[in-house]
Amino acid sequence: MKKQQKKGFLYLSGWVLAGSKKIKLKSGWPPLVFYFLTMALIIASLACAVNPVTQKKEFMLLSRSDELALGQQTDKEIIGTYGVYQDETLNQYISGVGKKLVSVSHQPDLPFTFKIMDSPVVNAFAVPGGYVYVTRGILAYLNDEAELSGTMGHEVGHVTARHSAQLYTRAQAAQLGLALGSALSRTFQKFAGLAEAGLNVLFLSFSREHERQADDLGVLYASRAGYEASHMANMFVTLERLNPSSGKDGLPTWLSTHPDPPNRVEAVRKAAADWKAANPGAGLAVSRDDYLRKLDGLVFGDDPRQGYVESQVFYHPGLKFQFPVPAGWKVNNTASQVQIISPKEDAAIMLTLASEKTTEEAAQAFVQNNKATVLSSELKTLNGFETRRLKFTLKTDEGNLAGLANFIKKDDRVMMFLGYTGDSKFITYSEIMSDTLNGFKLLSDQAKINVKPERIKIIKAARADSLSNLLKPYGYNQDKQKQIAVMNAMELTDKVPAGTLLKIVTK
Numbered sequence: 001m002k003k004q005q006k007k008g009f010l011y012l013s014g015w016v017l018a019g020s021k022k023i024k025l026k027s028g029w030p031p032l033v034f035y036f037l038t039m040a041l042i043i044a045s046l047a048c049a050v051n052p053v054t055q056k057k058e059f060m061l062l063s064r065s066d067e068l069a070l071g072q073q074t075d076k077e078i079i080g081t082y083g084v085y086q087d088e089t090l091n092q093y094i095s096g097v098g099k100k101l102v103s104v105s106h107q108p109d110l111p112f113t114f115k116i117m118d119s120p121v122v123n124a125f126a127v128p129g130g131y132v133y134v135t136r137g138i139l140a141y142l143n144d145e146a147e148l149s150g151t152m153g154h155e156v157g158h159v160t161a162r163h164s165a166q167l168y169t170r171a172q173a174a175q176l177g178l179a180l181g182s183a184l185s186r187t188f189q190k191f192a193g194l195a196e197a198g199l200n201v202l203f204l205s206f207s208r209e210h211e212r213q214a215d216d217l218g219v220l221y222a223s224r225a226g227y228e229a230s231h232m233a234n235m236f237v238t239l240e241r242l243n244p245s246s247g248k249d250g251l252p253t254w255l256s257t258h259p260d261p262p263n264r265v266e267a268v269r270k271a272a273a274d275w276k277a278a279n280p281g282a283g284l285a286v287s288r289d290d291y292l293r294k295l296d297g298l299v300f301g302d303d304p305r306q307g308y309v310e311s312q313v314f315y316h317p318g319l320k321f322q323f324p325v326p327a328g329w330k331v332n333n334t335a336s337q338v339q340i341i342s343p344k345e346d347a348a349i350m351l352t353l354a355s356e357k358t359t360e361e362a363a364q365a366f367v368q369n370n371k372a373t374v375l376s377s378e379l380k381t382l383n384g385f386e387t388r389r390l391k392f393t394l395k396t397d398e399g400n401l402a403g404l405a406n407f408i409k410k411d412d413r414v415m416m417f418l419g420y421t422g423d424s425k426f427i428t429y430s431e432i433m434s435d436t437l438n439g440f441k442l443l444s445d446q447a448k449i450n451v452k453p454e455r456i457k458i459i460k461a462a463r464a465d466s467l468s469n470l471l472k473p474y475g476y477n478q479d480k481q482k483q484i485a486v487m488n489a490m491e492l493t494d495k496v497p498a499g500t501l502l503k504i505v506t507k
Contacts, residue, residue: 051162067165071129075113078133082251083306083335085116085136085299093294094152097145098132101153104224105217106160114152118335120301121251122242126155128164138254140300140456140503141238143489145287149222150232150268157217163210208261215264219271228284230272233265234489241486250332250339292501296458300505304451307333314338317449321410323351323417324439326432340436347421347429349436354414359388359407362414366405370394383441385410393423402426406437415440454505461500468492474504 085091091114098114112130120137132155134148142148158164206214215232222229239254261267276282302308307316309331315322325331325340329349332339337352354362359379367374372394379388386409393402403420417440419433443449461470467490471481485492487503496502 067128067162069129071127071131074127075129075131078117078127078131079115081334081336083118085118087116087298090294090298091116094134094148097149098152098156100225101149101156101221102130105156105221110159112156112159117251118299118303118306119251120303121253122239123251123254123257124151124155125252125257126158126164128159128162130159132156132159135251136298136300139295140298141242141487142235143288143292143503144231145291146222146227146229146231146285147235148291149225149227150218150229151235152218153221153225153229154214154218154232156221157214158206158210161210161213161217163206163214166210167206205257205259208259211258211264212261212267215261215268216271219268219275223272223275223279223282223284226283226285228272228286229275230269231286232272233268236260236265236268238486238489250334289501292458292503295456295503298456300454300456303453305453306335307338308451310448315443315448315451317443317451319410320443320449321415322441322443322448324436326436342421342429346425347419347433349417349419349433351415351417351440354407354416356414357412359386359409359414362407362416363388363390363405366390366407366416367392382406382408382438385440399423404430404433404437406440408440452507454507457504457506459502459504461496461498461502464498465496466492467494467496467502470496470502471504474506480505 094116095114098112102108102110102112107130110130112132114132114134116139117133117135119135121135122137122141124132124134124138126132132152134152134155138151139148142151218232219229222232243255276284304315305317307314307318309315309325312325312327313322314325314331314333326342326349328343330341330343332341337350340349342348354365356362356365363377366372367390372390372392374390374392376391377388379386381387382389388407390405390407391403392405393400395401400423401420402423403418403426405419406415406417408415408417417437419429419437421429421433467485467488468481471484471492476484481492484504485494487505490496
């Protein structure tokens with residue numbers, strides 16, 4: 001290659017091989033542009049893959065082994081953060097339906113895994129590598145196995161069509177363009193590599209094109225598996241009535257991760273009708289009663305046994321502790337940690353289990369892992385618990401943070417209780433943080449410990465009557481009646497035939 005000097009910069013010109021092509025580069029390009037153009041040409045020539053669904057070549061930076069690795073990593077984080085619903089029979093049932101769908105999909109040899117998330121949030125989602133999840137929240141609002149199969153088929157479709165992998169590739173490609181002058185968003189920064197992707201995959205929003213294709217695949221797979229796929233549209237009708245918001249565990253909802261294509265319900269019903277017309281005589285099941293019986297006893301809504309807030313106090317019956325919650329702060333309670341966010345979202349308090357066995361080891365690990373500067377440290381007994389208390393500062397890419405940390409020895413565990421904010425706002429929040437952290441104490445009130453979650457109960461209509469009249473003996477208020485009507489895909493004024501199975505909620 002020739003070197004040229006121009007205006008104080010080193011310029012390059014020459015040839016670059018891109019796959020089997022030899023491309024002449026323009027003389028006088030800066031070396032950084034030369035390098036990234038070379039990388040772009042190489043990637044464009046090598047990173048092409050055939051989509052299993054469309055059979056067309058597409059630009060793809062994730063190999064199949066990469067997808068599997070990303071899925072395995074993300075699955076561990078999902079399970080650790082949100083938890084699996086502990087009902088082996090129900091999980092096996094969901095897996096059975098899922099395997100039927102996979103067997104007739106475009107990737108029947110991919111080792112799919114199906115799990116129920118212990119979350120009240122209404123969602124179903126998938127990550128690369130064949131990991132598909134449904135929440136107990138969405139199961140409560142489905143009303144037959146055909147509807148379930150369409151919902152799960154939709155998620156299988158996202159995997160077989162490699163939609164998450166395509167979003168990941170676009171994020172990576174955007175990073176490549178950074179040095180060529182394009183702006184790199186904070187969203188893309190999260191996807192610098194497989195090791196950094198993790199749970200961020202869940203918060204990607206598919207395009208309407210992706211959603212439309214996943215709907216078509218959901219109809220196709222459910223129909224091939226022997227289900228009445230038009231019932232998939234019923235779920236979308238229920239979602240429109242429900243308009244769910246994110247739950248207290250921070251898990252995104254269906255509507256936030258699955259943008260709604262125009263005329264979705266009509267399109268699904270037409271696709272199902274077209275498949276039936278092309279396959280006359282195919283036996284298609286609905287299986288309403290069988291599905292509903294599987295839901296009997298399912299936990300509904302937030303499970304207070306995993307922690308709940310009442311009168312500005314957080315109680316955890318399982319681990320038997322409590323602490324005050326600052327007024328106006330939002331609580332996200334997951335299986336792995338409790339997050340408490342200030343109203344302006346400029347300060348946070350977090351409680352989680354440390355992996356270390358002693359308070360000293362936990363404090364040292366925190367300081368070392370975060371390169372924190374310790375301003376003060378003391379060992380004390382706090383409400384009967386041995387506690388190592390730190391005041392610290394640390395540097396992050398977004399700026400300097402200041403905070404307090406209590407490392408609390410409870411039974412054979414160490415709880416890490418942190419409060420932090422920007423260093424300029426620490427004075428504003430330090431007293432609030434201190435009151436919350438120092439308010440950690442043993443929960444001994446049996447009334448708070450022995451709380452029970454609401455559960456779904458399946459009943460049979462003893463007579464033909466309106467849904468409203470059938471619900472009267474249970475003493476529900478108007479809002480609860482409306483919620484149960486939506487759960488059953490009915491209106492309160494609907495006439496219910498005698499012998500019809502219905503979902504209600506009890507404790």
